[in-house]
Amino acid sequence: MITILDKTFVPFIEREKLEERISELASQISADYKDRCPLFIVVLNGAFLFATELIKRTQLQCEITFVKLASYSQTESTGSVRQIIGLEEKITGRDVIIVEDIVDTGLTMNQLVNQITALDPASVEIATLLHKPDALQKPVNMRYMGFEIENRFVVGYGLDYNGLGRNLNALYILS
Ligand code: IMP
Numbered sequence: 001m002i003t004i005l006d007k008t009f010v011p012f013i014e015r016e017k018l019e020e021r022i023s024e025l026a027s028q029i030s031a032d033y034k035d036r037c038p039l040f041i042v043v044l045n046g047a048f049l050f051a052t053e054l055i056k057r058t059q060l061q062c063e064i065t066f067v068k069l070a071s072y073s074q075t076e077s078t079g080s081v082r083q084i085i086g087l088e089e090k091i092t093g094r095d096v097i098i099v100e101d102i103v104d105t106g107l108t109m110n111q112l113v114n115q116i117t118a119l120d121p122a123s124v125e126i127a128t129l130l131h132k133p134d135a136l137q138k139p140v141n142m143r144y145m146g147f148e149i150e151n152r153f154v155v156g157y158g159l160d161y162n163g164l165g166r167n168l169n170a171l172y173i174l175s
Contacts, residue, residue, distance in 0.1 A: 002172055004164045009155055009172035013147065018129070018157060018171065019053060025127060025144045026057035029097065033060055038095040040064045041087070041116070043108075045166065046101030049158035050129040050146075054099065065089050069108060082111055091119035101158050102130040103140050110138035130154070130171075 002009050029038075037060070042051040044066050055064060069082040096116055103109050109126055116124050127144035134151040155161045156168030165172070 001175070002165075002168070004155060004161050007161060008175045009161075009165075010175045011170060012149075012154060012156075012173035013171040015157075015170045018146070021146045022050065022053045022129070023057050025146060026054055029054075029127065029144060030059045033058075033062075033095060033097075036095050037061045037063065038097050039089060039091070040097050040099055042066045042099045043101070043112070044068050046158045046160065047099045047129075049166070050101055051099040054127060063089065069112065082108060084112070084115055091116060091121045094121050096121045096124045097144075098124065098126045100126060100128045102132070102154075103128045103142060103145075104132050104135045106136045106138040106140040109140045109142075113140070129157070130159075 040051065040055055040062060042048065042064065045068075051064075055062070065087065067087050068085045070085050071082050098109070098112060098116065100109060103126070109128075113124055113126070125143040126140065128142050129146040131142060131145050131148050132151045133148055153161070153174040154171050155165040155174075156171045158166050159171070160166045
């Protein structure tokens, strides 16, 4: 059991199990992108640890870049749109793999895929460590997905609670 600020978390998925599954995803990606040179777009901050473990296990020639998503309010009914910050690579004609920590409501990934697609890539896929199917509000096609989890708050392995807990080398769930 661990405590972060006012909350208590209990062990959920241990490091060995996470990394075993990440190895499987890496093998799948290596086979699917054989003889291609994908561009991994890692969504900071949460995906940094998953991306490290995933990409180092792939047997591919690839490029890696990092983006942040900044929310800003919009007066239109679409509500809050998240703008991509830090994407300098040319996307046109590239095989893009977006690396994310968790797809919760799916709003973030739905928007990000639409924005990347508008830049005319050859293909776009998502690799996410976690997914909460019961929270999904927007359709998101997750070709590479580590674990489907229940709709409860988790921390560790890159995911934070109020900025803390990202360095935990396993996943913990709110007790
Ligand atoms: P979505 O747009 O609702 O899919 O939100 C995705 C983002 O919410 C993720 O990239 C995380 O930063 C954050 N998030 C969602 N669920 C959790 C959680 O259980 N723990 C920590 N962060 C979460």
